[in-house]
Amino acid sequence: MHNQSITQLIAGLRNGDYSSVELTRYFLDRIERLDPGLNSYITVDAEGALAQAGIADQMLRQGNGSPLSGVPIAHKDIFCTQGVRTSCGSRMLDNFIAPYDATVVSRFKEAGAVMLGKTNMDEFAMGSSNETSFYGPVHNPWDRARVPGGSSGGSAAAVAARLCAGATGTDTGGSIRQPAALCGITGLKPTYGRVSRYGMIAFASSLDQAGPMARSAEEVALMLQVMAGADPRDSTCAEESPPDYAASLGQDIAGLRIGLPKEFFGEGLDSGVAASLEAAMAQFRALGAEVVEISLPNNHLSVPAYYVVAPAECSSNLARFDGVRFGHRCHAPQNLEDLYKRSRAEGFGKEVKRRILIGTYALSAGYYDAYYLKAQRIRQLIAADFRRAFEQVDIIASPATPGTAFAIGEKIDDPVTMYLSDIYTIAVNLAGLPGMSIPVGLANSLPVGLQLIGNYFDEGRLLSAAHRFQQATDWHLAAPADID
Amino acid sequence: MQWETVIGLEIHAQLATKSKIFSGASTAFGAEPNTQACAVDLGLPGVLPVLNGEAVTMAVKFGAAIEAEIGLRSVFARKNYFYPDLPKGYQISQYESPIVGMGQVEILLEDGSSKRIGVTRAHLEEDAGKSLHEDFHGQTGIDLNRAGTPLLEIVSEPDMRSAKEAVAYARRIHQIVRYLGICDGNMQEGSFRCDANVSVRPMGQEELGTRAELKNLNSFRFLERAINHEVERQIDLIESGGKVVQETRLYDANKDETRSMRSKEEANDYRYFPDPDLLPVELDEAFIAAIIADLPEMPDTKRHRFIVSYGLSAPDAEALTAGRALADYYEAVVASSGDAKLAANWVMVELGGALNRVGMDILDSPVKAESLGNLVARIKDDSISGKIAKQVFEAMWAGEGDADTIIESRGLKQITDSGAIEAVVDEVLTANPQQVENYRTADATKQPKMLGFFVGQVMKKSQGKANPQQVNDLLLSKLSL
Numbered sequence: 001m002h003n004q005s006i007t008q009l010i011a012g013l014r015n016g017d018y019s020s021v022e023l024t025r026y027f028l029d030r031i032e033r034l035d036p037g038l039n040s041y042i043t044v045d046a047e048g049a050l051a052q053a054g055i056a057d058q059m060l061r062q063g064n065g066s067p068l069s070g071v072p073i074a075h076k077d078i079f080c081t082q083g084v085r086t087s088c089g090s091r092m093l094d095n096f097i098a099p100y101d102a103t104v105v106s107r108f109k110e111a112g113a114v115m116l117g118k119t120n121m122d123e124f125a126m127g128s129s130n131e132t133s134f135y136g137p138v139h140n141p142w143d144r145a146r147v148p149g150g151s152s153g154g155s156a157a158a159v160a161a162r163l164c165a166g167a168t169g170t171d172t173g174g175s176i177r178q179p180a181a182l183c184g185i186t187g188l189k190p191t192y193g194r195v196s197r198y199g200m201i202a203f204a205s206s207l208d209q210a211g212p213m214a215r216s217a218e219e220v221a222l223m224l225q226v227m228a229g230a231d232p233r234d235s236t237c238a239e240e241s242p243p244d245y246a247a248s249l250g251q252d253i254a255g256l257r258i259g260l261p262k263e264f265f266g267e268g269l270d271s272g273v274a275a276s277l278e279a280a281m282a283q284f285r286a287l288g289a290e291v292v293e294i295s296l297p298n299n300h301l302s303v304p305a306y307y308v309v310a311p312a313e314c315s316s317n318l319a320r321f322d323g324v325r326f327g328h329r330c331h332a333p334q335n336l337e338d339l340y341k342r343s344r345a346e347g348f349g350k351e352v353k354r355r356i357l358i359g360t361y362a363l364s365a366g367y368y369d370a371y372y373l374k375a376q377r378i379r380q381l382i383a384a385d386f387r388r389a390f391e392q393v394d395i396i397a398s399p400a401t402p403g404t405a406f407a408i409g410e411k412i413d414d415p416v417t418m419y420l421s422d423i424y425t426i427a428v429n430l431a432g433l434p435g436m437s438i439p440v441g442l443a444n445s446l447p448v449g450l451q452l453i454g455n456y457f458d459e460g461r462l463l464s465a466a467h468r469f470q471q472a473t474d475w476h477l478a479a480p481a482d483i484d
Numbered sequence: 485m486q487w488e489t490v491i492g493l494e495i496h497a498q499l500a501t502k503s504k505i506f507s508g509a510s511t512a513f514g515a516e517p518n519t520q521a522c523a524v525d526l527g528l529p530g531v532l533p534v535l536n537g538e539a540v541t542m543a544v545k546f547g548a549a550i551e552a553e554i555g556l557r558s559v560f561a562r563k564n565y566f567y568p569d570l571p572k573g574y575q576i577s578q579y580e581s582p583i584v585g586m587g588q589v590e591i592l593l594e595d596g597s598s599k600r601i602g603v604t605r606a607h608l609e610e611d612a613g614k615s616l617h618e619d620f621h622g623q624t625g626i627d628l629n630r631a632g633t634p635l636l637e638i639v640s641e642p643d644m645r646s647a648k649e650a651v652a653y654a655r656r657i658h659q660i661v662r663y664l665g666i667c668d669g670n671m672q673e674g675s676f677r678c679d680a681n682v683s684v685r686p687m688g689q690e691e692l693g694t695r696a697e698l699k700n701l702n703s704f705r706f707l708e709r710a711i712n713h714e715v716e717r718q719i720d721l722i723e724s725g726g727k728v729v730q731e732t733r734l735y736d737a738n739k740d741e742t743r744s745m746r747s748k749e750e751a752n753d754y755r756y757f758p759d760p761d762l763l764p765v766e767l768d769e770a771f772i773a774a775i776i777a778d779l780p781e782m783p784d785t786k787r788h789r790f791i792v793s794y795g796l797s798a799p800d801a802e803a804l805t806a807g808r809a810l811a812d813y814y815e816a817v818v819a820s821s822g823d824a825k826l827a828a829n830w831v832m833v834e835l836g837g838a839l840n841r842v843g844m845d846i847l848d849s850p851v852k853a854e855s856l857g858n859l860v861a862r863i864k865d866d867s868i869s870g871k872i873a874k875q876v877f878e879a880m881w882a883g884e885g886d887a888d889t890i891i892e893s894r895g896l897k898q899i900t901d902s903g904a905i906e907a908v909v910d911e912v913l914t915a916n917p918q919q920v921e922n923y924r925t926a927d928a929t930k931q932p933k934m935l936g937f938f939v940g941q942v943m944k945k946s947q948g949k950a951n952p953q954q955v956n957d958l959l960l961s962k963l964s965l
Binding site: 079080086088093096098099100102197198199200201202204205206232233234235236312313315316318319320321322324325326327336340360363364365368372 | 523526527528529530531532533534535562564566568571572573574626753755756757760761762763
């Protein structure tokens with residue numbers, strides 16, 4: 001049952017092959033059995049999930065089913081959920097229970113989905129390996145000594161290990177695509193503004209975007225349909241109504257022009273990964289697509305620009321965690337300064353502190369122009385690169401990550417090397433474009449992800465390309481061993 | 485040495501929107517602590533601000549009223565600092581691109597001349613909450629009801645040269661925001677707050693002296709006193725060989741002094757940057773034009789019109805245009821009485837005095853404009869004298885009816901029949917032969933004073949109803965015989 005796709009589960013529930021309560025219990029059992037070795041969930045809400053499943057069953061019996069009625073999913077622990085702890089992977093919010101639902105959460109509720117629990121993540125989404133979580137690292141289901149990627153590592157591992165049918169993630173510099181690639185699943189970061197950020201705890205507001213993670217493009221399309229659309233609570237959310245993504249899956253890709261940025265295939269790319277990507281491009285050609293080389297000459301500036309903009313915004317976004325109104329407060333503060341210093345020193349982990357310090361520095365008087373303003377100009381250059389590229393091609397294909405999943409502990413003490421694991425994904429966030437990662441092979445017995453980048457609001461085209469590929473191949477069906 | 489004072493003001497006007505600038509919570513004053521603070525105002529994790537369009541409209545109205553450049557594209561920025569009543573750890577404000585650019589207002593100086601004061605900019609921002617230091621046994625309470633209330637921060641040029649000018653400017657801004665209906669102007673409740681940047685320099689020197697910023701000036705009186713004190717302090721300091729340091733000073737009204745709050749070195753680095761949660765505010769010319777077309781007549785225009793069309797003096801015009809309601813009231817009195825000057829006196833002196841005595845607003849006056857106009861008309865057409873009119877006004881104030889009814893029922897109509905007046909005059913002259921004799925033989929310089937006795941007697945006999953001018957004329961002609 002756990003290998004069934006969301007589409008199959010929807011049909012099974014509607015046919016009465018099983019009830020949502022049965023399905024939910026089944027997944028809860030799997031979580032109880034398998035998750036201790038993976039640590040992909042921070043919080044499992046069995047009681048809440050079964051109650052939602054009961055309601056879904058009732059609705060289905062009455063013929064009042066919603067698009068995802070009864071389908072068990074998980075939310076990254078960055079989305080506020082009313083009544084269920086939202087920790088954001090941090091000690092700071094270990095005691096935080098939001099009094100409201102994020103827009104993404106309420107939309108899944110309205111669509112009838114059942115929330116099994118909240119998935120593990122890098123603290124405040126700052127990390128590329130899920131090792132910065134206050135709740136301990138997540139283990140990659142393909143090799144438990146390896147990282148699942150991050151920051152949406154818990155969601156990626158839970159989907160890969162079939163501990164939920166699909167999960168939400170967020171992506172600020174690659175946090176959906178990189179773990180999707182390292183865990184062999186399909187993950188989509190929509191265009192900035194496609195999905196509401198309301199209720200999603202902010203890391204870097206101008207880059208953060210929520211998106212779906214599942215095994216296939218078809219499932220991702222179903223989930224995106226639920227998530228996307230205008231929200232009066234988020235001024236940066238696009239007004240335009242989303243198209244019918246399921247319908248766009250059927251688009252033919254014959255004649256589709258795919259650009260390969262030459263800068264993305266040079267030094268630093270693992271040879272096994274390169275071989276898988278080459279095979280994938282051959283597959284796309286066989287499906288009628290035309291593959292051409294393009295150039296994104298400013299991509300090398302994206303990591304440094306990102307590590308100014310994202311920390312700058314985070315240094316301000318995380319100022320609200322001051323021990324005054326919610327979250328961690330130090331024991332017996334002596335005065336205001338002591339309250340601030342100890343609450344934040346105790347509540348935040350090392351990587352979060354590092355980024356707050358970098359960001360505070362970058363915004364300081366006398367440094368603002370040299371860092372923040374310059375980084376904003378680089379964003380313009382990067383966006384211009386993509387604009388020119390999309391005059392030549394319909395979508396862009398690249399590696400999602402330089403290599404396959406690395407070992408837990410391998411990069412955690414070397415932040416710069418860690419930061420470089422997002423070298424292919426960061427530019428997409430800086431430009432605000434949609435990007436996704438799909439599994440296209442195995443190298444060293446570990447999944448390889450292909451990144452597809454689309455033009456603004458062109459998620460439909462990305463999904464159709466991914467879907468056609470997945471109809472012709474079965475890499476997306478490959479499952480890790482030891483998950484039964 | 486001769487010193488010149490230089491003052492610039494920063495005024496925070498709370499905008500009279502129903503809901504907050506970035507959330508749907510109410511802005512009403514005086515509710516129980518923390519009952520008007522929603523998730524957005526509390527800065528809960530994950531919440532986002534959404535701009536209240538009404539605040540934008542109000543800011544544009546202000547910009548239009550002071551003939552300022554309106555920013556077609558203004559940007560919200562975050563001002564970062566930690567404080568317990570600042571929930572997000574930053575205040576959303578405007579920094580590089582404010583919604584209102586350079587404008588100006590006119591103030592009236594004591595010598596009757598006027599002066600233009602430049603307004604550098606006005607920008608939108610959110611207010612913080614309040615820290616409550618009492619009743620918490622050594623701890624501090626936080627009330628976030630005010631957090632997120634829209635403010636318009638109005639920054640002047642350093643154009644003022646005395647505390648009096650600063651007060652005149654602050655009053656002018658106060659008057660404008662009240663005319664526009666965008667701020668209730670209540671200084672006690674903090675809806676209208678002034679900070680003053682004060683410096684001194686040797687007369688004739690171009691370069692500005694080091695300034696101190698004065699805070700906590702919650703009345704016009706305190707504004708004036710605090711500035712005067714600060715100027716004195718700075719001059720004393722410099723003349724005794726000291727140096728003014730750039731700092732923020734708090735005015736203590738009880739001790740009537742300012743004291744240092746923080747120096748420039750201790751000042752925060754606010755790390756301003758554009759708020760990524762909010763889009764730039766883009767306005768089109770048509771939107772601005774519609775607001776300009778819809779503006780009420782502003783105080784400057786009204787004042788000039790009152791001077792020209794009603795022949796009022798500048799100070800009278802200034803007084804009568806202090807508020808829109810008062811100006812409207814005055815114009816209604818003019819319309820129903822037909823005498824602008826008499827109407828001005830009655831509105832300012834009699835009505836103004838009566839309202840002041842009971843601390844009442846013009847809008848609540850028991851004597852409506854039409855009734856007062858009617859009373860003024862009776863003075864104008866000589867039905868009653870000014871003196872009798874005061875009696876009639878008192879009765880009107882007490883709710884005894886309109887002027888005509890009171891004049892009628894109390895038999896106060898002025899006697900203008902010259903025969904009737906002459907009879908009373910003759911009666912008085914006959915009854916006081918000695919005084920008549922004294923008058924006739926007195927020195928011409930003393931006669932006017934002596935005439936008063938006869939006028940008084942006649943008025944007394946006629947119960948004040950005889951037309952004073954006629955009485956005067958008749959007495960003069962009869963006594964000179």
